[in-house]
Amino acid sequence: MLKSTIVDARVRLVPSKKLLDFLDAQKEHFQQVPENVAKIMKQNGHTLPIRIKIIKDAGLVHKRPKIDYDLLKKLTENLPDTPKESAKDQPESEPEAEVKDSNDEESPKQVKYFLYLNDLHWLSNTLAELRRQDHCQVFLHQLIESCDLLLPENEMKPRNPELEARCQRLRAEQHNRDYLKMTKNVDAGLKHYPEDTISYQIKSLNKQIIAVVQFIFSVAAGFTFGFFGVNLMVGPLPFGFRILLGVIVALIIALAEMYFLAKKLHEYDEVLDAPKRKPQPTTPTKRKVVSTPPADGSQVQTLKPHAD
CATH class of the missing domain: 1.20.5 (Single alpha-helices involved in coiled-coils or other helix-helix interfaces)
Incomplete structure (x- = not known):
């Protein structure tokens, strides 16, 4: 299996029942709702008032929030820096739990509706407006703590x-x-092996040098024929036309030489890939059995010693 590029790089959030119930309870205070949020509420059986304006994703404009790095550093300074245990160090009883966890993680992926980053920006701004008007005192992290976060993953393709x-x-x-x-x-x-000797390596090197020199001389001879030979046979020609004829003849000869050179290299590879030697079948040697009747008349067979 091969990992392909990530098609959809958006971070997705599966809305929980707590979040949907909160949106349904506070829908009377909404002035506008994103199209994706309205679709999710409709799929879960919640209706919106007619006066609420549905905004498409292209119409949502949000300012990028400023990150408080000092607060972030203060919150993460007590976190341990110990790396996770590798798969070899884990006990044998843990794979079963991992399988169960993977099955639980796969169940949210089957859901067809998700909240995206634009929807979360709208929800954060809406919660700030509701807190300012004293309609509720709920923050964004309290609503999304029970939601499942799905990060973009690479699609696996078979080789x-x-x-x-x-x-x-x-x-x-x-x-x-x-x-x-x-x-x-x-x-x-x-x-x-002949490949291990110095003479074989020198001969192979000489063959390759000869092939390259032959290619160069063939192309040069073709260009010379097109530049001088046609001029001698036909008569005086323009200088540019003579160069064009020489280049055309040289290209034709170069293509032919490259074809035969590639064919020769392919045959050389086939010879190298062939087995070094074929095993010869060994024929078992049979021992001759000589029966010599003894004097007492009993049939006792004696084995003749092997020639080896």
Whole structure:
């Protein structure tokens, strides 16, 4: 499984029954309500007065609240800095509790209605206005403490099966190469690989240098033919036209050389990926059984000693 990018980066809040009951009790004092909040109240069986104006999310304008860093530092100074226990250090009885907790956490995700940050800004401003008018003395943290907070998560996507199979094949080949390299001093048949000798490496390097030099000379020869040869066969041509002919011929030869070079490299890779040696089937040797009748007439068989 692969983690994809986060599609919806908004923080979502699942409204609790306490929050919905408070909104229903104080709806007579509301002048305007966001569209999302009105939809959530309607889905839970609460109705709004007709005089309340429904505002769309684009029409909500809120000022960013100023963060009191001194207060935040004072509240967090007594918190312990001990890291969480790793999965290896936890006892075996805890996974069952973790499974139960995960099931409980998944239940709010099935809810289709959420409160977003704009709705919380509206709720905070509305609560401040209600406290100023002495309608209630409720703060925002008292309403959302019983709500479930859902953070954005990465979507898990399955990997391509063809890519996974290819990765496993390449991984197995690499493991086989590492194993052969570790055991070549033990098995006499693996000691003298041509790839391990200096002469083989020099020959491979010479082949690659020759291929590169051949490519350069072929392209240069094609450009020379297009620049000088056509001019000698046809007659005097403009200088720009001669350069264009040389570049065209050089590109054609370069594409052909690249095709044959890639084909040769592919064949070289197939040779390297082939097994180093094929195991030869061993045929078991049978011992000859010679029966020599003894003098007393009893049939006792004696085994002939092995040739080895």
